[in-house]
Amino acid sequence: MTEASSFTDNDLHLLDRYWRAANYLSVGQIYLMDNPLLREPLKPEHIKPRLLGHWGTTPGLNFIYAHLNHAIRQRNLDILYICGPGHGGPGMVANTWLEGSYSEIYPDISQDADGMKKLFKQFSFPGGIPSHAAAETPGSINEGGELGYSLSHAFGAVFDNPSLIAACVIGDGEAETGPLASSWQGIKFLNAARDGMVLPILHLNGYKIANPTILGRESDDNLRQYFSGLGYEPLLVSGHEPEKMHRAMAGTLAVALDSIQRYQQQARSGTAPAELPRWPMIILRSPKGWTGPQTVDGKKVEDFWRAHQVPVSACRENDAHRDILEGWMRSYHPEDLFDEHGQLKRELQALAPKGDKRMGSTPWANGGRLRRELVTPSLTAYAINVQSPGETQAESTDALGSYLAGIFQHNADNFRLFGPDETASNRLGKVFNVTSRTWQEPVKSYDEQLAKDGRVMEILSEHQCQGWLEGYLLTGRHGLFNCYEAFIHIVDSMFNQHAKWLKVSRALAWRKPVSSLNYLLSSHVWRQDHNGYSHQDPGFIDHVANKKADIVRIYLPPDANTLLCVADHCLKTWDRINVMIAGKQPAPQWLTLAEAEKHCAAGMGIWRWAGNEQEGHAPDVVMACAGDVPTMETLAAVDLLREYLPDLRVRVVNVVDLLALQTQDQHPHGLSDEDFDALFTADTPVVFAFHGYPSLIHRLTYQRNNHRNFHVRGFMEEGTTTTPFDMTVMNELDRFHLAQEAILRVPALQGKADDILDALAEKIAEHHRYVREHGEDLPEVQGWKWPSQQGGENIPE
Secondary structure (H helix, E strand, C coil): CCCCCCCCHHHHHHHHHHHHHHHHHHHHHHHECCCCCCCCCCCHHHECCCCCCCCCCHHHHHHHHHHHHHHHHHHCCEEEEEECCCCCHHHHHHHHHHHCHHHHHCCCCCCCHHHHHHHHHHECCCCCECCCCCCCCCCCCCCCCCCCCHHHHHHHHHCCCCCEEEEEEEECCHHHCHHHHHHHHHHHHCCCCCCCEEEEEEEECCECCCCECCHHHCCHHHHHHHHHHCCEEEEEEECCCHHHHHHHHHHHHHHHHHHHHHHHHHHHHCCCCCCCCCEEEEEEECCCCCCCCCEECCEECCCCHHHCCCCCCCCCCCHHHHHHHHHHHHCCCHHHCECCCCCECHHHHCCCCCHHHCCCCCHHHCHHHCCCCCCCCCHHHHCCCCCCCCCEEEEHHHHHHHHHHHHHHHCCCCEEEEECCCCCCCCCHHHHHCCCEECCCCCCCCCCCEECCCCEEECCCHHHHHHHHHHHHHCCCEEEEEEEHHHHHHHHHHHHHHHHHHHHHCCCCCCCCCECEEEEEECCCCCCCCCCHHHCCCCHHHHHHCCCCCCEEEECCCCHHHHHHHHHHHCCCECCEEEEECCCCEEEECCCHHHHHHHHHHCEEECCCCCCCCCCCCCCEEEEEECHHHHHHHHHHHHHHHHHCCCCCEEEEEECEHHHHCCCCCCCCCCCHHHHHHHHCCCCCEEEEECCCHHHHHHHHCCCCCHHHEEEECCCCCCCCCCHHHHHHHCCCCHHHHHHHHHHHCHHHCCCCHHHHHHHHHHHHHHHHHHHHHCCCCHHHHCCCCCHHHCCCCCCC
């Protein structure tokens, strides 16, 4: 343990009092609704009827916060405090109130006795604030209700932020989660010349809810070896006695910050050694529930799991417990901390940094304050030339890759692409013409697209891609996460937390809008030529559709030009989660760029060129589709219907903006009932070919007039390693099944087209035989094109 020469006895005394003030406020939030300064003995009516909150981790968080304040003032630093322990809300709220940032944001919670009373009462109270660090908490960029994401957020926050240090406190319970365990690798992706730095502070208090923690029981030597192996220089601070701990923490923090400054200066002056530096991290061992009751009812509390939540229960009903609580709170000597008005004493106020240097006011914790608009190039240079619908073949994501390369060229420090080693696989490789993958480790002579200043972030962990992107967005920048569709489910819970964060933050006027979280899901369910059943699951869209309507968007562009339009729109939005799903394989291109722009703006529309309606006559059947493969199979089915039943009046409706199927009161993009009926009619059979599970379309349209006539085909949980077309046949989404469905649903055809149904059934049987004998699809399927003579002006309606 190193002692900092600049940390005087007076510094220690003042800092200890500040820490005691934060602890006092933290306990008060958990227990009190009145008598905040203990101006009279505690009475039952002063105690909250329901005691909720988490004490165990809080004194350690307060200890760290106080020392970081000291370092900011001494060194004029920009530090973002990331509170990893799930329910560290009392500490975050207490410290931001002490420094004044809380009251500036919430003037009703003033820095005096009245404000303190309100501060206490609102905590975990109906109409108040949650017990964990949340969007309502100044200085926070992560939702603390779920563990595991703090360190990935920290790394995302410092990419392209060279002046920022993210001090990330990781609880030893959180350290056991999978996402956190892989987060330590983030150090290998930081470029000291361009990025800021993360200072991980592993807070070991030994226990989680009711058990010891794994790392908490490890020896100091094992911890040093473990984190040294990960590439860090671990610095240990351990103990119980406040004076020794303060001196040790001040000295250790000074060593860590000196190391960071030295390494960054070397990198930025071009004198850094070739090998990666060992960036510092701090391991802080302190008792769980530090400074709280030693025992309650003869049972151990401090330094044990009983300190985790509410160490002393039933303080309204139990006089003895209330006495313990009062003794505990008075042990902090509130009269030494607050003046007669309930304000923090002046000499303690001076310990907090000023203005935006305060960790509760830092603009990096309110990234909308720093957000710069993304500079986007014109789509014209990247559009696919479509002379006639279906004539041209192209890879949609390849076109998007070219567009993203243009984004990189126009945004040198404001955009990054994240993905789990799938950028090239998803056909976005054109970005490598202008940038490389970020790579700080040694590079072999035969390696490709690796560079220290690369802006494509690849790590084989969906958790880290999501966490990095969230941290990057929440500190004011823009990005895109590309992933295989089936495996995006790995971050379902992370998506949940971000969606909740956006929902809450959008209702907070002081939270400025941040760029949207954008997903591109490719290698999707319908084209897994060499992957098996494990890679076949389109259910993420169902998961997304559960969230608040004004937060989420789901787009299913049918070709490259619509994908370009959708991506260009999504990258310019804010406070949203946008999901784009597009295949990477060569596929027919249907719309010109101008047509695509009009179609995407409408969200869905009639493809007049694909149908054969007669003016003045309603269609006999509506063939609807959402998704690139469902669109192709629908058009192929329409081609078959024209061959077999030329007099059948067919309308084709393509849906790009999936949630626009909902009513206007369900979703902001929802079509009016009048517009919906204009597309799908009020009584015509609708055969809907859908990219995902059929039940979602029924769920989205159940309030529509014609819902009873919707007949949806989609993924039926059938799949294996097989040909592209066989995947559609196995799930009855292929052209033959769709044509059969249309015939069966048109009342006028009942009993009159059995020979056609038999012919289509034979086609399905022929396919089954052929694909299993030859290992490829029928020639007529592989070579199918939309007949050019049927093409014409496309005017989506």
